[in-house]
Amino acid sequence: MSKQTAASEMSTGSGEKTRTGVIDQDPPKAVAQQLKTVKQEQKHRVDDIDQKTLIDLYRQMLLVRRFEEKAAEAYSMGKIGGFCHLYIGQEAVAIGAISAIRTDDYVLTSYREHGHAIAKGISPNAVMAELFGKAGGCSSGKGGSMHMFDRNVNFLGGHAIVGGQIPLATGVAFASKYRGTDQVTLCFFGEAAVNQGAFHESLNMAQLWKLPCIYICENNQYGMGTSLDRAMSFQNIAEKARAYEIASEFVDGMDVLAVREATARAVERARKDFLPTLLEVRTYRFMGHSMSDPGSYRTRAEIEKHQERDPVKVFSATLKEKGIVDDAALAEMEKSVREEVEHALRFAEDSPQPAPEELYTDVYANPIVPRNRGIDSK
Amino acid sequence: MAVITMREALNQALREEMLRDQDVFLMGEEVAEYQGAYKVTKGLLEELGSKRVVDTPITELGFAGLGVGAAMVGLRPIIEFMTFNFSILATDQIINSAAKMFYMSGGQFKIPIVFRGPGGSAFQVSSQHSQALESWFAYFPGLKVVMPSTPADAKGLLKTSIRDDDPVIFIEQERMYGHKGEVPEDPEFTIPLGLADVKREGTDATIVARSLMVPVALKAAEELQKQGISCEVIDPRTIRPLDIDTIVESVKKTSRVVVAEESHPFCGVAAEISMEIMDRAFDYLDAPVKRVSGADVPMPYAKNLEELAIPGVDQLVAAVHEVSYM
Numbered sequence: 078m079s080k081q082t083a084a085s086e087m088s089t090g091s092g093e094k095t096r097t098g099v100i101d102q103d104p105p106k107a108v109a110q111q112l113k114t115v116k117q118e119q120k121h122r123v124d125d126i127d128q129k130t131l132i133d134l135y136r137q138m139l140l141v142r143r144f145e146e147k148a149a150e151a152y153s154m155g156k157i158g159g160f161c162h163l164y165i166g167q168e169a170v171a172i173g174a175i176s177a178i179r180t181d182d183y184v185l186t187s188y189r190e191h192g193h194a195i196a197k198g199i200s201p202n203a204v205m206a207e208l209f210g211k212a213g214g215c216s217s218g219k220g221g222s223m224h225m226f227d228r229n230v231n232f233l234g235g236h237a238i239v240g241g242q243i244p245l246a247t248g249v250a251f252a253s254k255y256r257g258t259d260q261v262t263l264c265f266f267g268e269a270a271v272n273q274g275a276f277h278e279s280l281n282m283a284q285l286w287k288l289p290c291i292y293i294c295e296n297n298q299y300g301m302g303t304s305l306d307r308a309m310s311f312q313n314i315a316e317k318a319r320a321y322e323i324a325s326e327f328v329d330g331m332d333v334l335a336v337r338e339a340t341a342r343a344v345e346r347a348r349k350d351f352l353p354t355l356l357e358v359r360t361y362r363f364m365g366h367s368m369s370d371p372g373s374y375r376t377r378a379e380i381e382k383h384q385e386r387d388p389v390k391v392f393s394a395t396l397k398e399k400g401i402v403d404d405a406a407l408a409e410m411e412k413s414v415r416e417e418v419e420h421a422l423r424f425a426e427d428s429p430q431p432a433p434e435e436l437y438t439d440v441y442a443n444p445i446v447p448r449n450r451g452i453d454s455k
Numbered sequence: 456m457a458v459i460t461m462r463e464a465l466n467q468a469l470r471e472e473m474l475r476d477q478d479v480f481l482m483g484e485e486v487a488e489y490q491g492a493y494k495v496t497k498g499l500l501e502e503l504g505s506k507r508v509v510d511t512p513i514t515e516l517g518f519a520g521l522g523v524g525a526a527m528v529g530l531r532p533i534i535e536f537m538t539f540n541f542s543i544l545a546t547d548q549i550i551n552s553a554a555k556m557f558y559m560s561g562g563q564f565k566i567p568i569v570f571r572g573p574g575g576s577a578f579q580v581s582s583q584h585s586q587a588l589e590s591w592f593a594y595f596p597g598l599k600v601v602m603p604s605t606p607a608d609a610k611g612l613l614k615t616s617i618r619d620d621d622p623v624i625f626i627e628q629e630r631m632y633g634h635k636g637e638v639p640e641d642p643e644f645t646i647p648l649g650l651a652d653v654k655r656e657g658t659d660a661t662i663v664a665r666s667l668m669v670p671v672a673l674k675a676a677e678e679l680q681k682q683g684i685s686c687e688v689i690d691p692r693t694i695r696p697l698d699i700d701t702i703v704e705s706v707k708k709t710s711r712v713v714v715a716e717e718s719h720p721f722c723g724v725a726a727e728i729s730m731e732i733m734d735r736a737f738d739y740l741d742a743p744v745k746r747v748s749g750a751d752v753p754m755p756y757a758k759n760l761e762e763l764a765i766p767g768v769d770q771l772v773a774a775v776h777e778v779s780y781m
Contacts, residue, residue, distance in 0.1 A: 183528070217561030226560035233527055234560065238551050244517050245552060248524020248532075255480065255506065255530060275547075278517025285512070439558045440596050442565035442620035445649040445696045 173336025269300025483535030
């Protein structure tokens, strides 16, 4: 890498020295090293968590994995339309993070959100029915794969403009502070969203006004077909938080417990002191960007390398080694999860299409028909 | 009734609604300590405090989106754009989030938010600070678009907009903040959205005008009255929803219509109104609908060119002559 060109130094609040200008350390290398050490820690983390929680976490990850596989199948059969962005490979992030918050806390995320929706408590039935564009879907068939919502579990969407949910989540956190509640907001987004102005504008406001928002960057290393190193000048995303004096952590996104712990630390900061946090969670999607992406920009070897650290497999191995589950228990779970997904599929198949008159409902909360309007007033 | 400026009327509406409902907060650039770039928010910080009147960094996309997020969980934000020119930076959040959230969530998340600020032509600030954007916003189902032309309308419509459960684009004409008029003092004075107002009754021709074009149309009507032509001036006040029936009723009476606007003509609101008139009152027309719009150019700086770019009384008079075959 090129030499440091800007020699100016500035001191941070903590008295540390930090360089400005070109940085002569290769951030991805440093990150990879950290990844290795973090990974070894999953086994230690198991000791701090009760058995039921561990099994629940595993079951949820497995449920999302099998759900997405079924969604892919249904998509190939033409039962799901439009875009369908699968979460396979990234399950540890949504499930680990959402396991660290309360039911009344808020979650907003991007268009790759089937896993987050299920983790926050929307039933697989309602998520699958939404994918099918049916009336029984969590958005009544009007949102589809990219716009899942459920106000009963404070799941605030499914947003499909890259980075669009980041100012929204900041506003939800603003409302919690305005009302003096201790609810926190989790805001998930991919690493490509970090290049959007919305990310920077939001982090600035969140720290300026001390808003209880936890920004979780799911760094799966590709923005559609463009790798991080082709898109981001400085690739250490956690470090970017420093530009806003926001607390940040780098987290292994293949370790559900690491994500859960890091989120829990951030939640505590947010709940007690209204402080935001940025988590950079390094993960990898095993499938293409969407169902229509053949993924020719990645080598098979690269994908296989990451699949060795499949978060579902890593976690089941850990649980087995620790004696928390045995093969019989795993098989039993596999069976019940598959049944649940089959049930969701049947529910979606059986759910009616939205009634034609639904086309014109929900445009306005206070619809106004100007006075005296005639029959063709639609 | 007291005679006050449009600026003061808007200030009263903000103050009254914020006192009425603790969930209403006001956010924008220079709204608090500076008292508003156009002094519309004068005194609000002192009376309501910094929790409810919030100065922002210059970060329009960010605070527009923040407002929409706060509205998702039940607050009622008023987001001020120092001018609507800067709302262009925030259009992703206005259009993709605010306008569509209720629909794409299947009716679960309403967005009770007001985006307000000055818009339209200003005084010699050239192309980027002087433009009318209502046709952009009015295009989108999910948004309501309001443009008052008198202090009373400004107050009554802003109060209604704040109480409304949908996103409202409230465009105040930058040149009109100092315009004076009688304004009711009753704190429950409101004006429904989607209700046009007949600003002057007449029998020979209809002029449909909004915002800055209303006083211009009224002057033109006075001029034409001297020539024996009685003009009706209709101000839709709300662009979406549009009270087309009031316009059509007038056209059925006068059979001649001019639609005036300061915005660019192409794909503009006048084009939509003209289409609606053709659709609903074609057989009543004695002449084709005439449109008078701002020049189809970016706004120039030079005073003489700027004057040429904005429709004036003479152009409206000429247009009424034209539809009257005079």
